[in-house]
Amino acid sequence: MQAFKLIAVLPLVGALAACDSKQDKTVDRGFDSKHLSQLQAGIWVDPNGCDHWIIDDGAEGYLSQRLDKYGKPVCSGTAPPTVATGNYKGGSTVADSI
Numbered sequence: 001m002q003a004f005k006l007i008a009v010l011p012l013v014g015a016l017a018a019c020d021s022k023q024d025k026t027v028d029r030g031f032d033s034k035h036l037s038q039l040q041a042g043i044w045v046d047p048n049g050c051d052h053w054i055i056d057d058g059a060e061g062y063l064s065q066r067l068d069k070y071g072k073p074v075c076s077g078t079a080p081p082t083v084a085t086g087n088y089k090g091g092s093t094v095a096d097s098i
Helices: 002-017
Strands: 042-045 051-056 061-065
Touching: none
Parallel strands: none
Antiparallel strands: 042 051, 051 061
């Protein structure tokens, strides 16, 4: 019974540990640590046709919705839905494992 409780609590502890509010979220902490502005972004179009900024540094990936100055989604039609465009894997020396 004690082992079951430990197994049930470990994921919760891990999730809470990931919520460090003091951590600088503009810096990639991967193998080749650098500021995110040094990586190259591309655009991924979601199934609804709206754009998202995408960065893939090999070990991790970053995605955020592309918004206009009023906070509304940008749906530019730059690519078909579910397709990523641009050199979003650029700026990193770490290759994808897949």
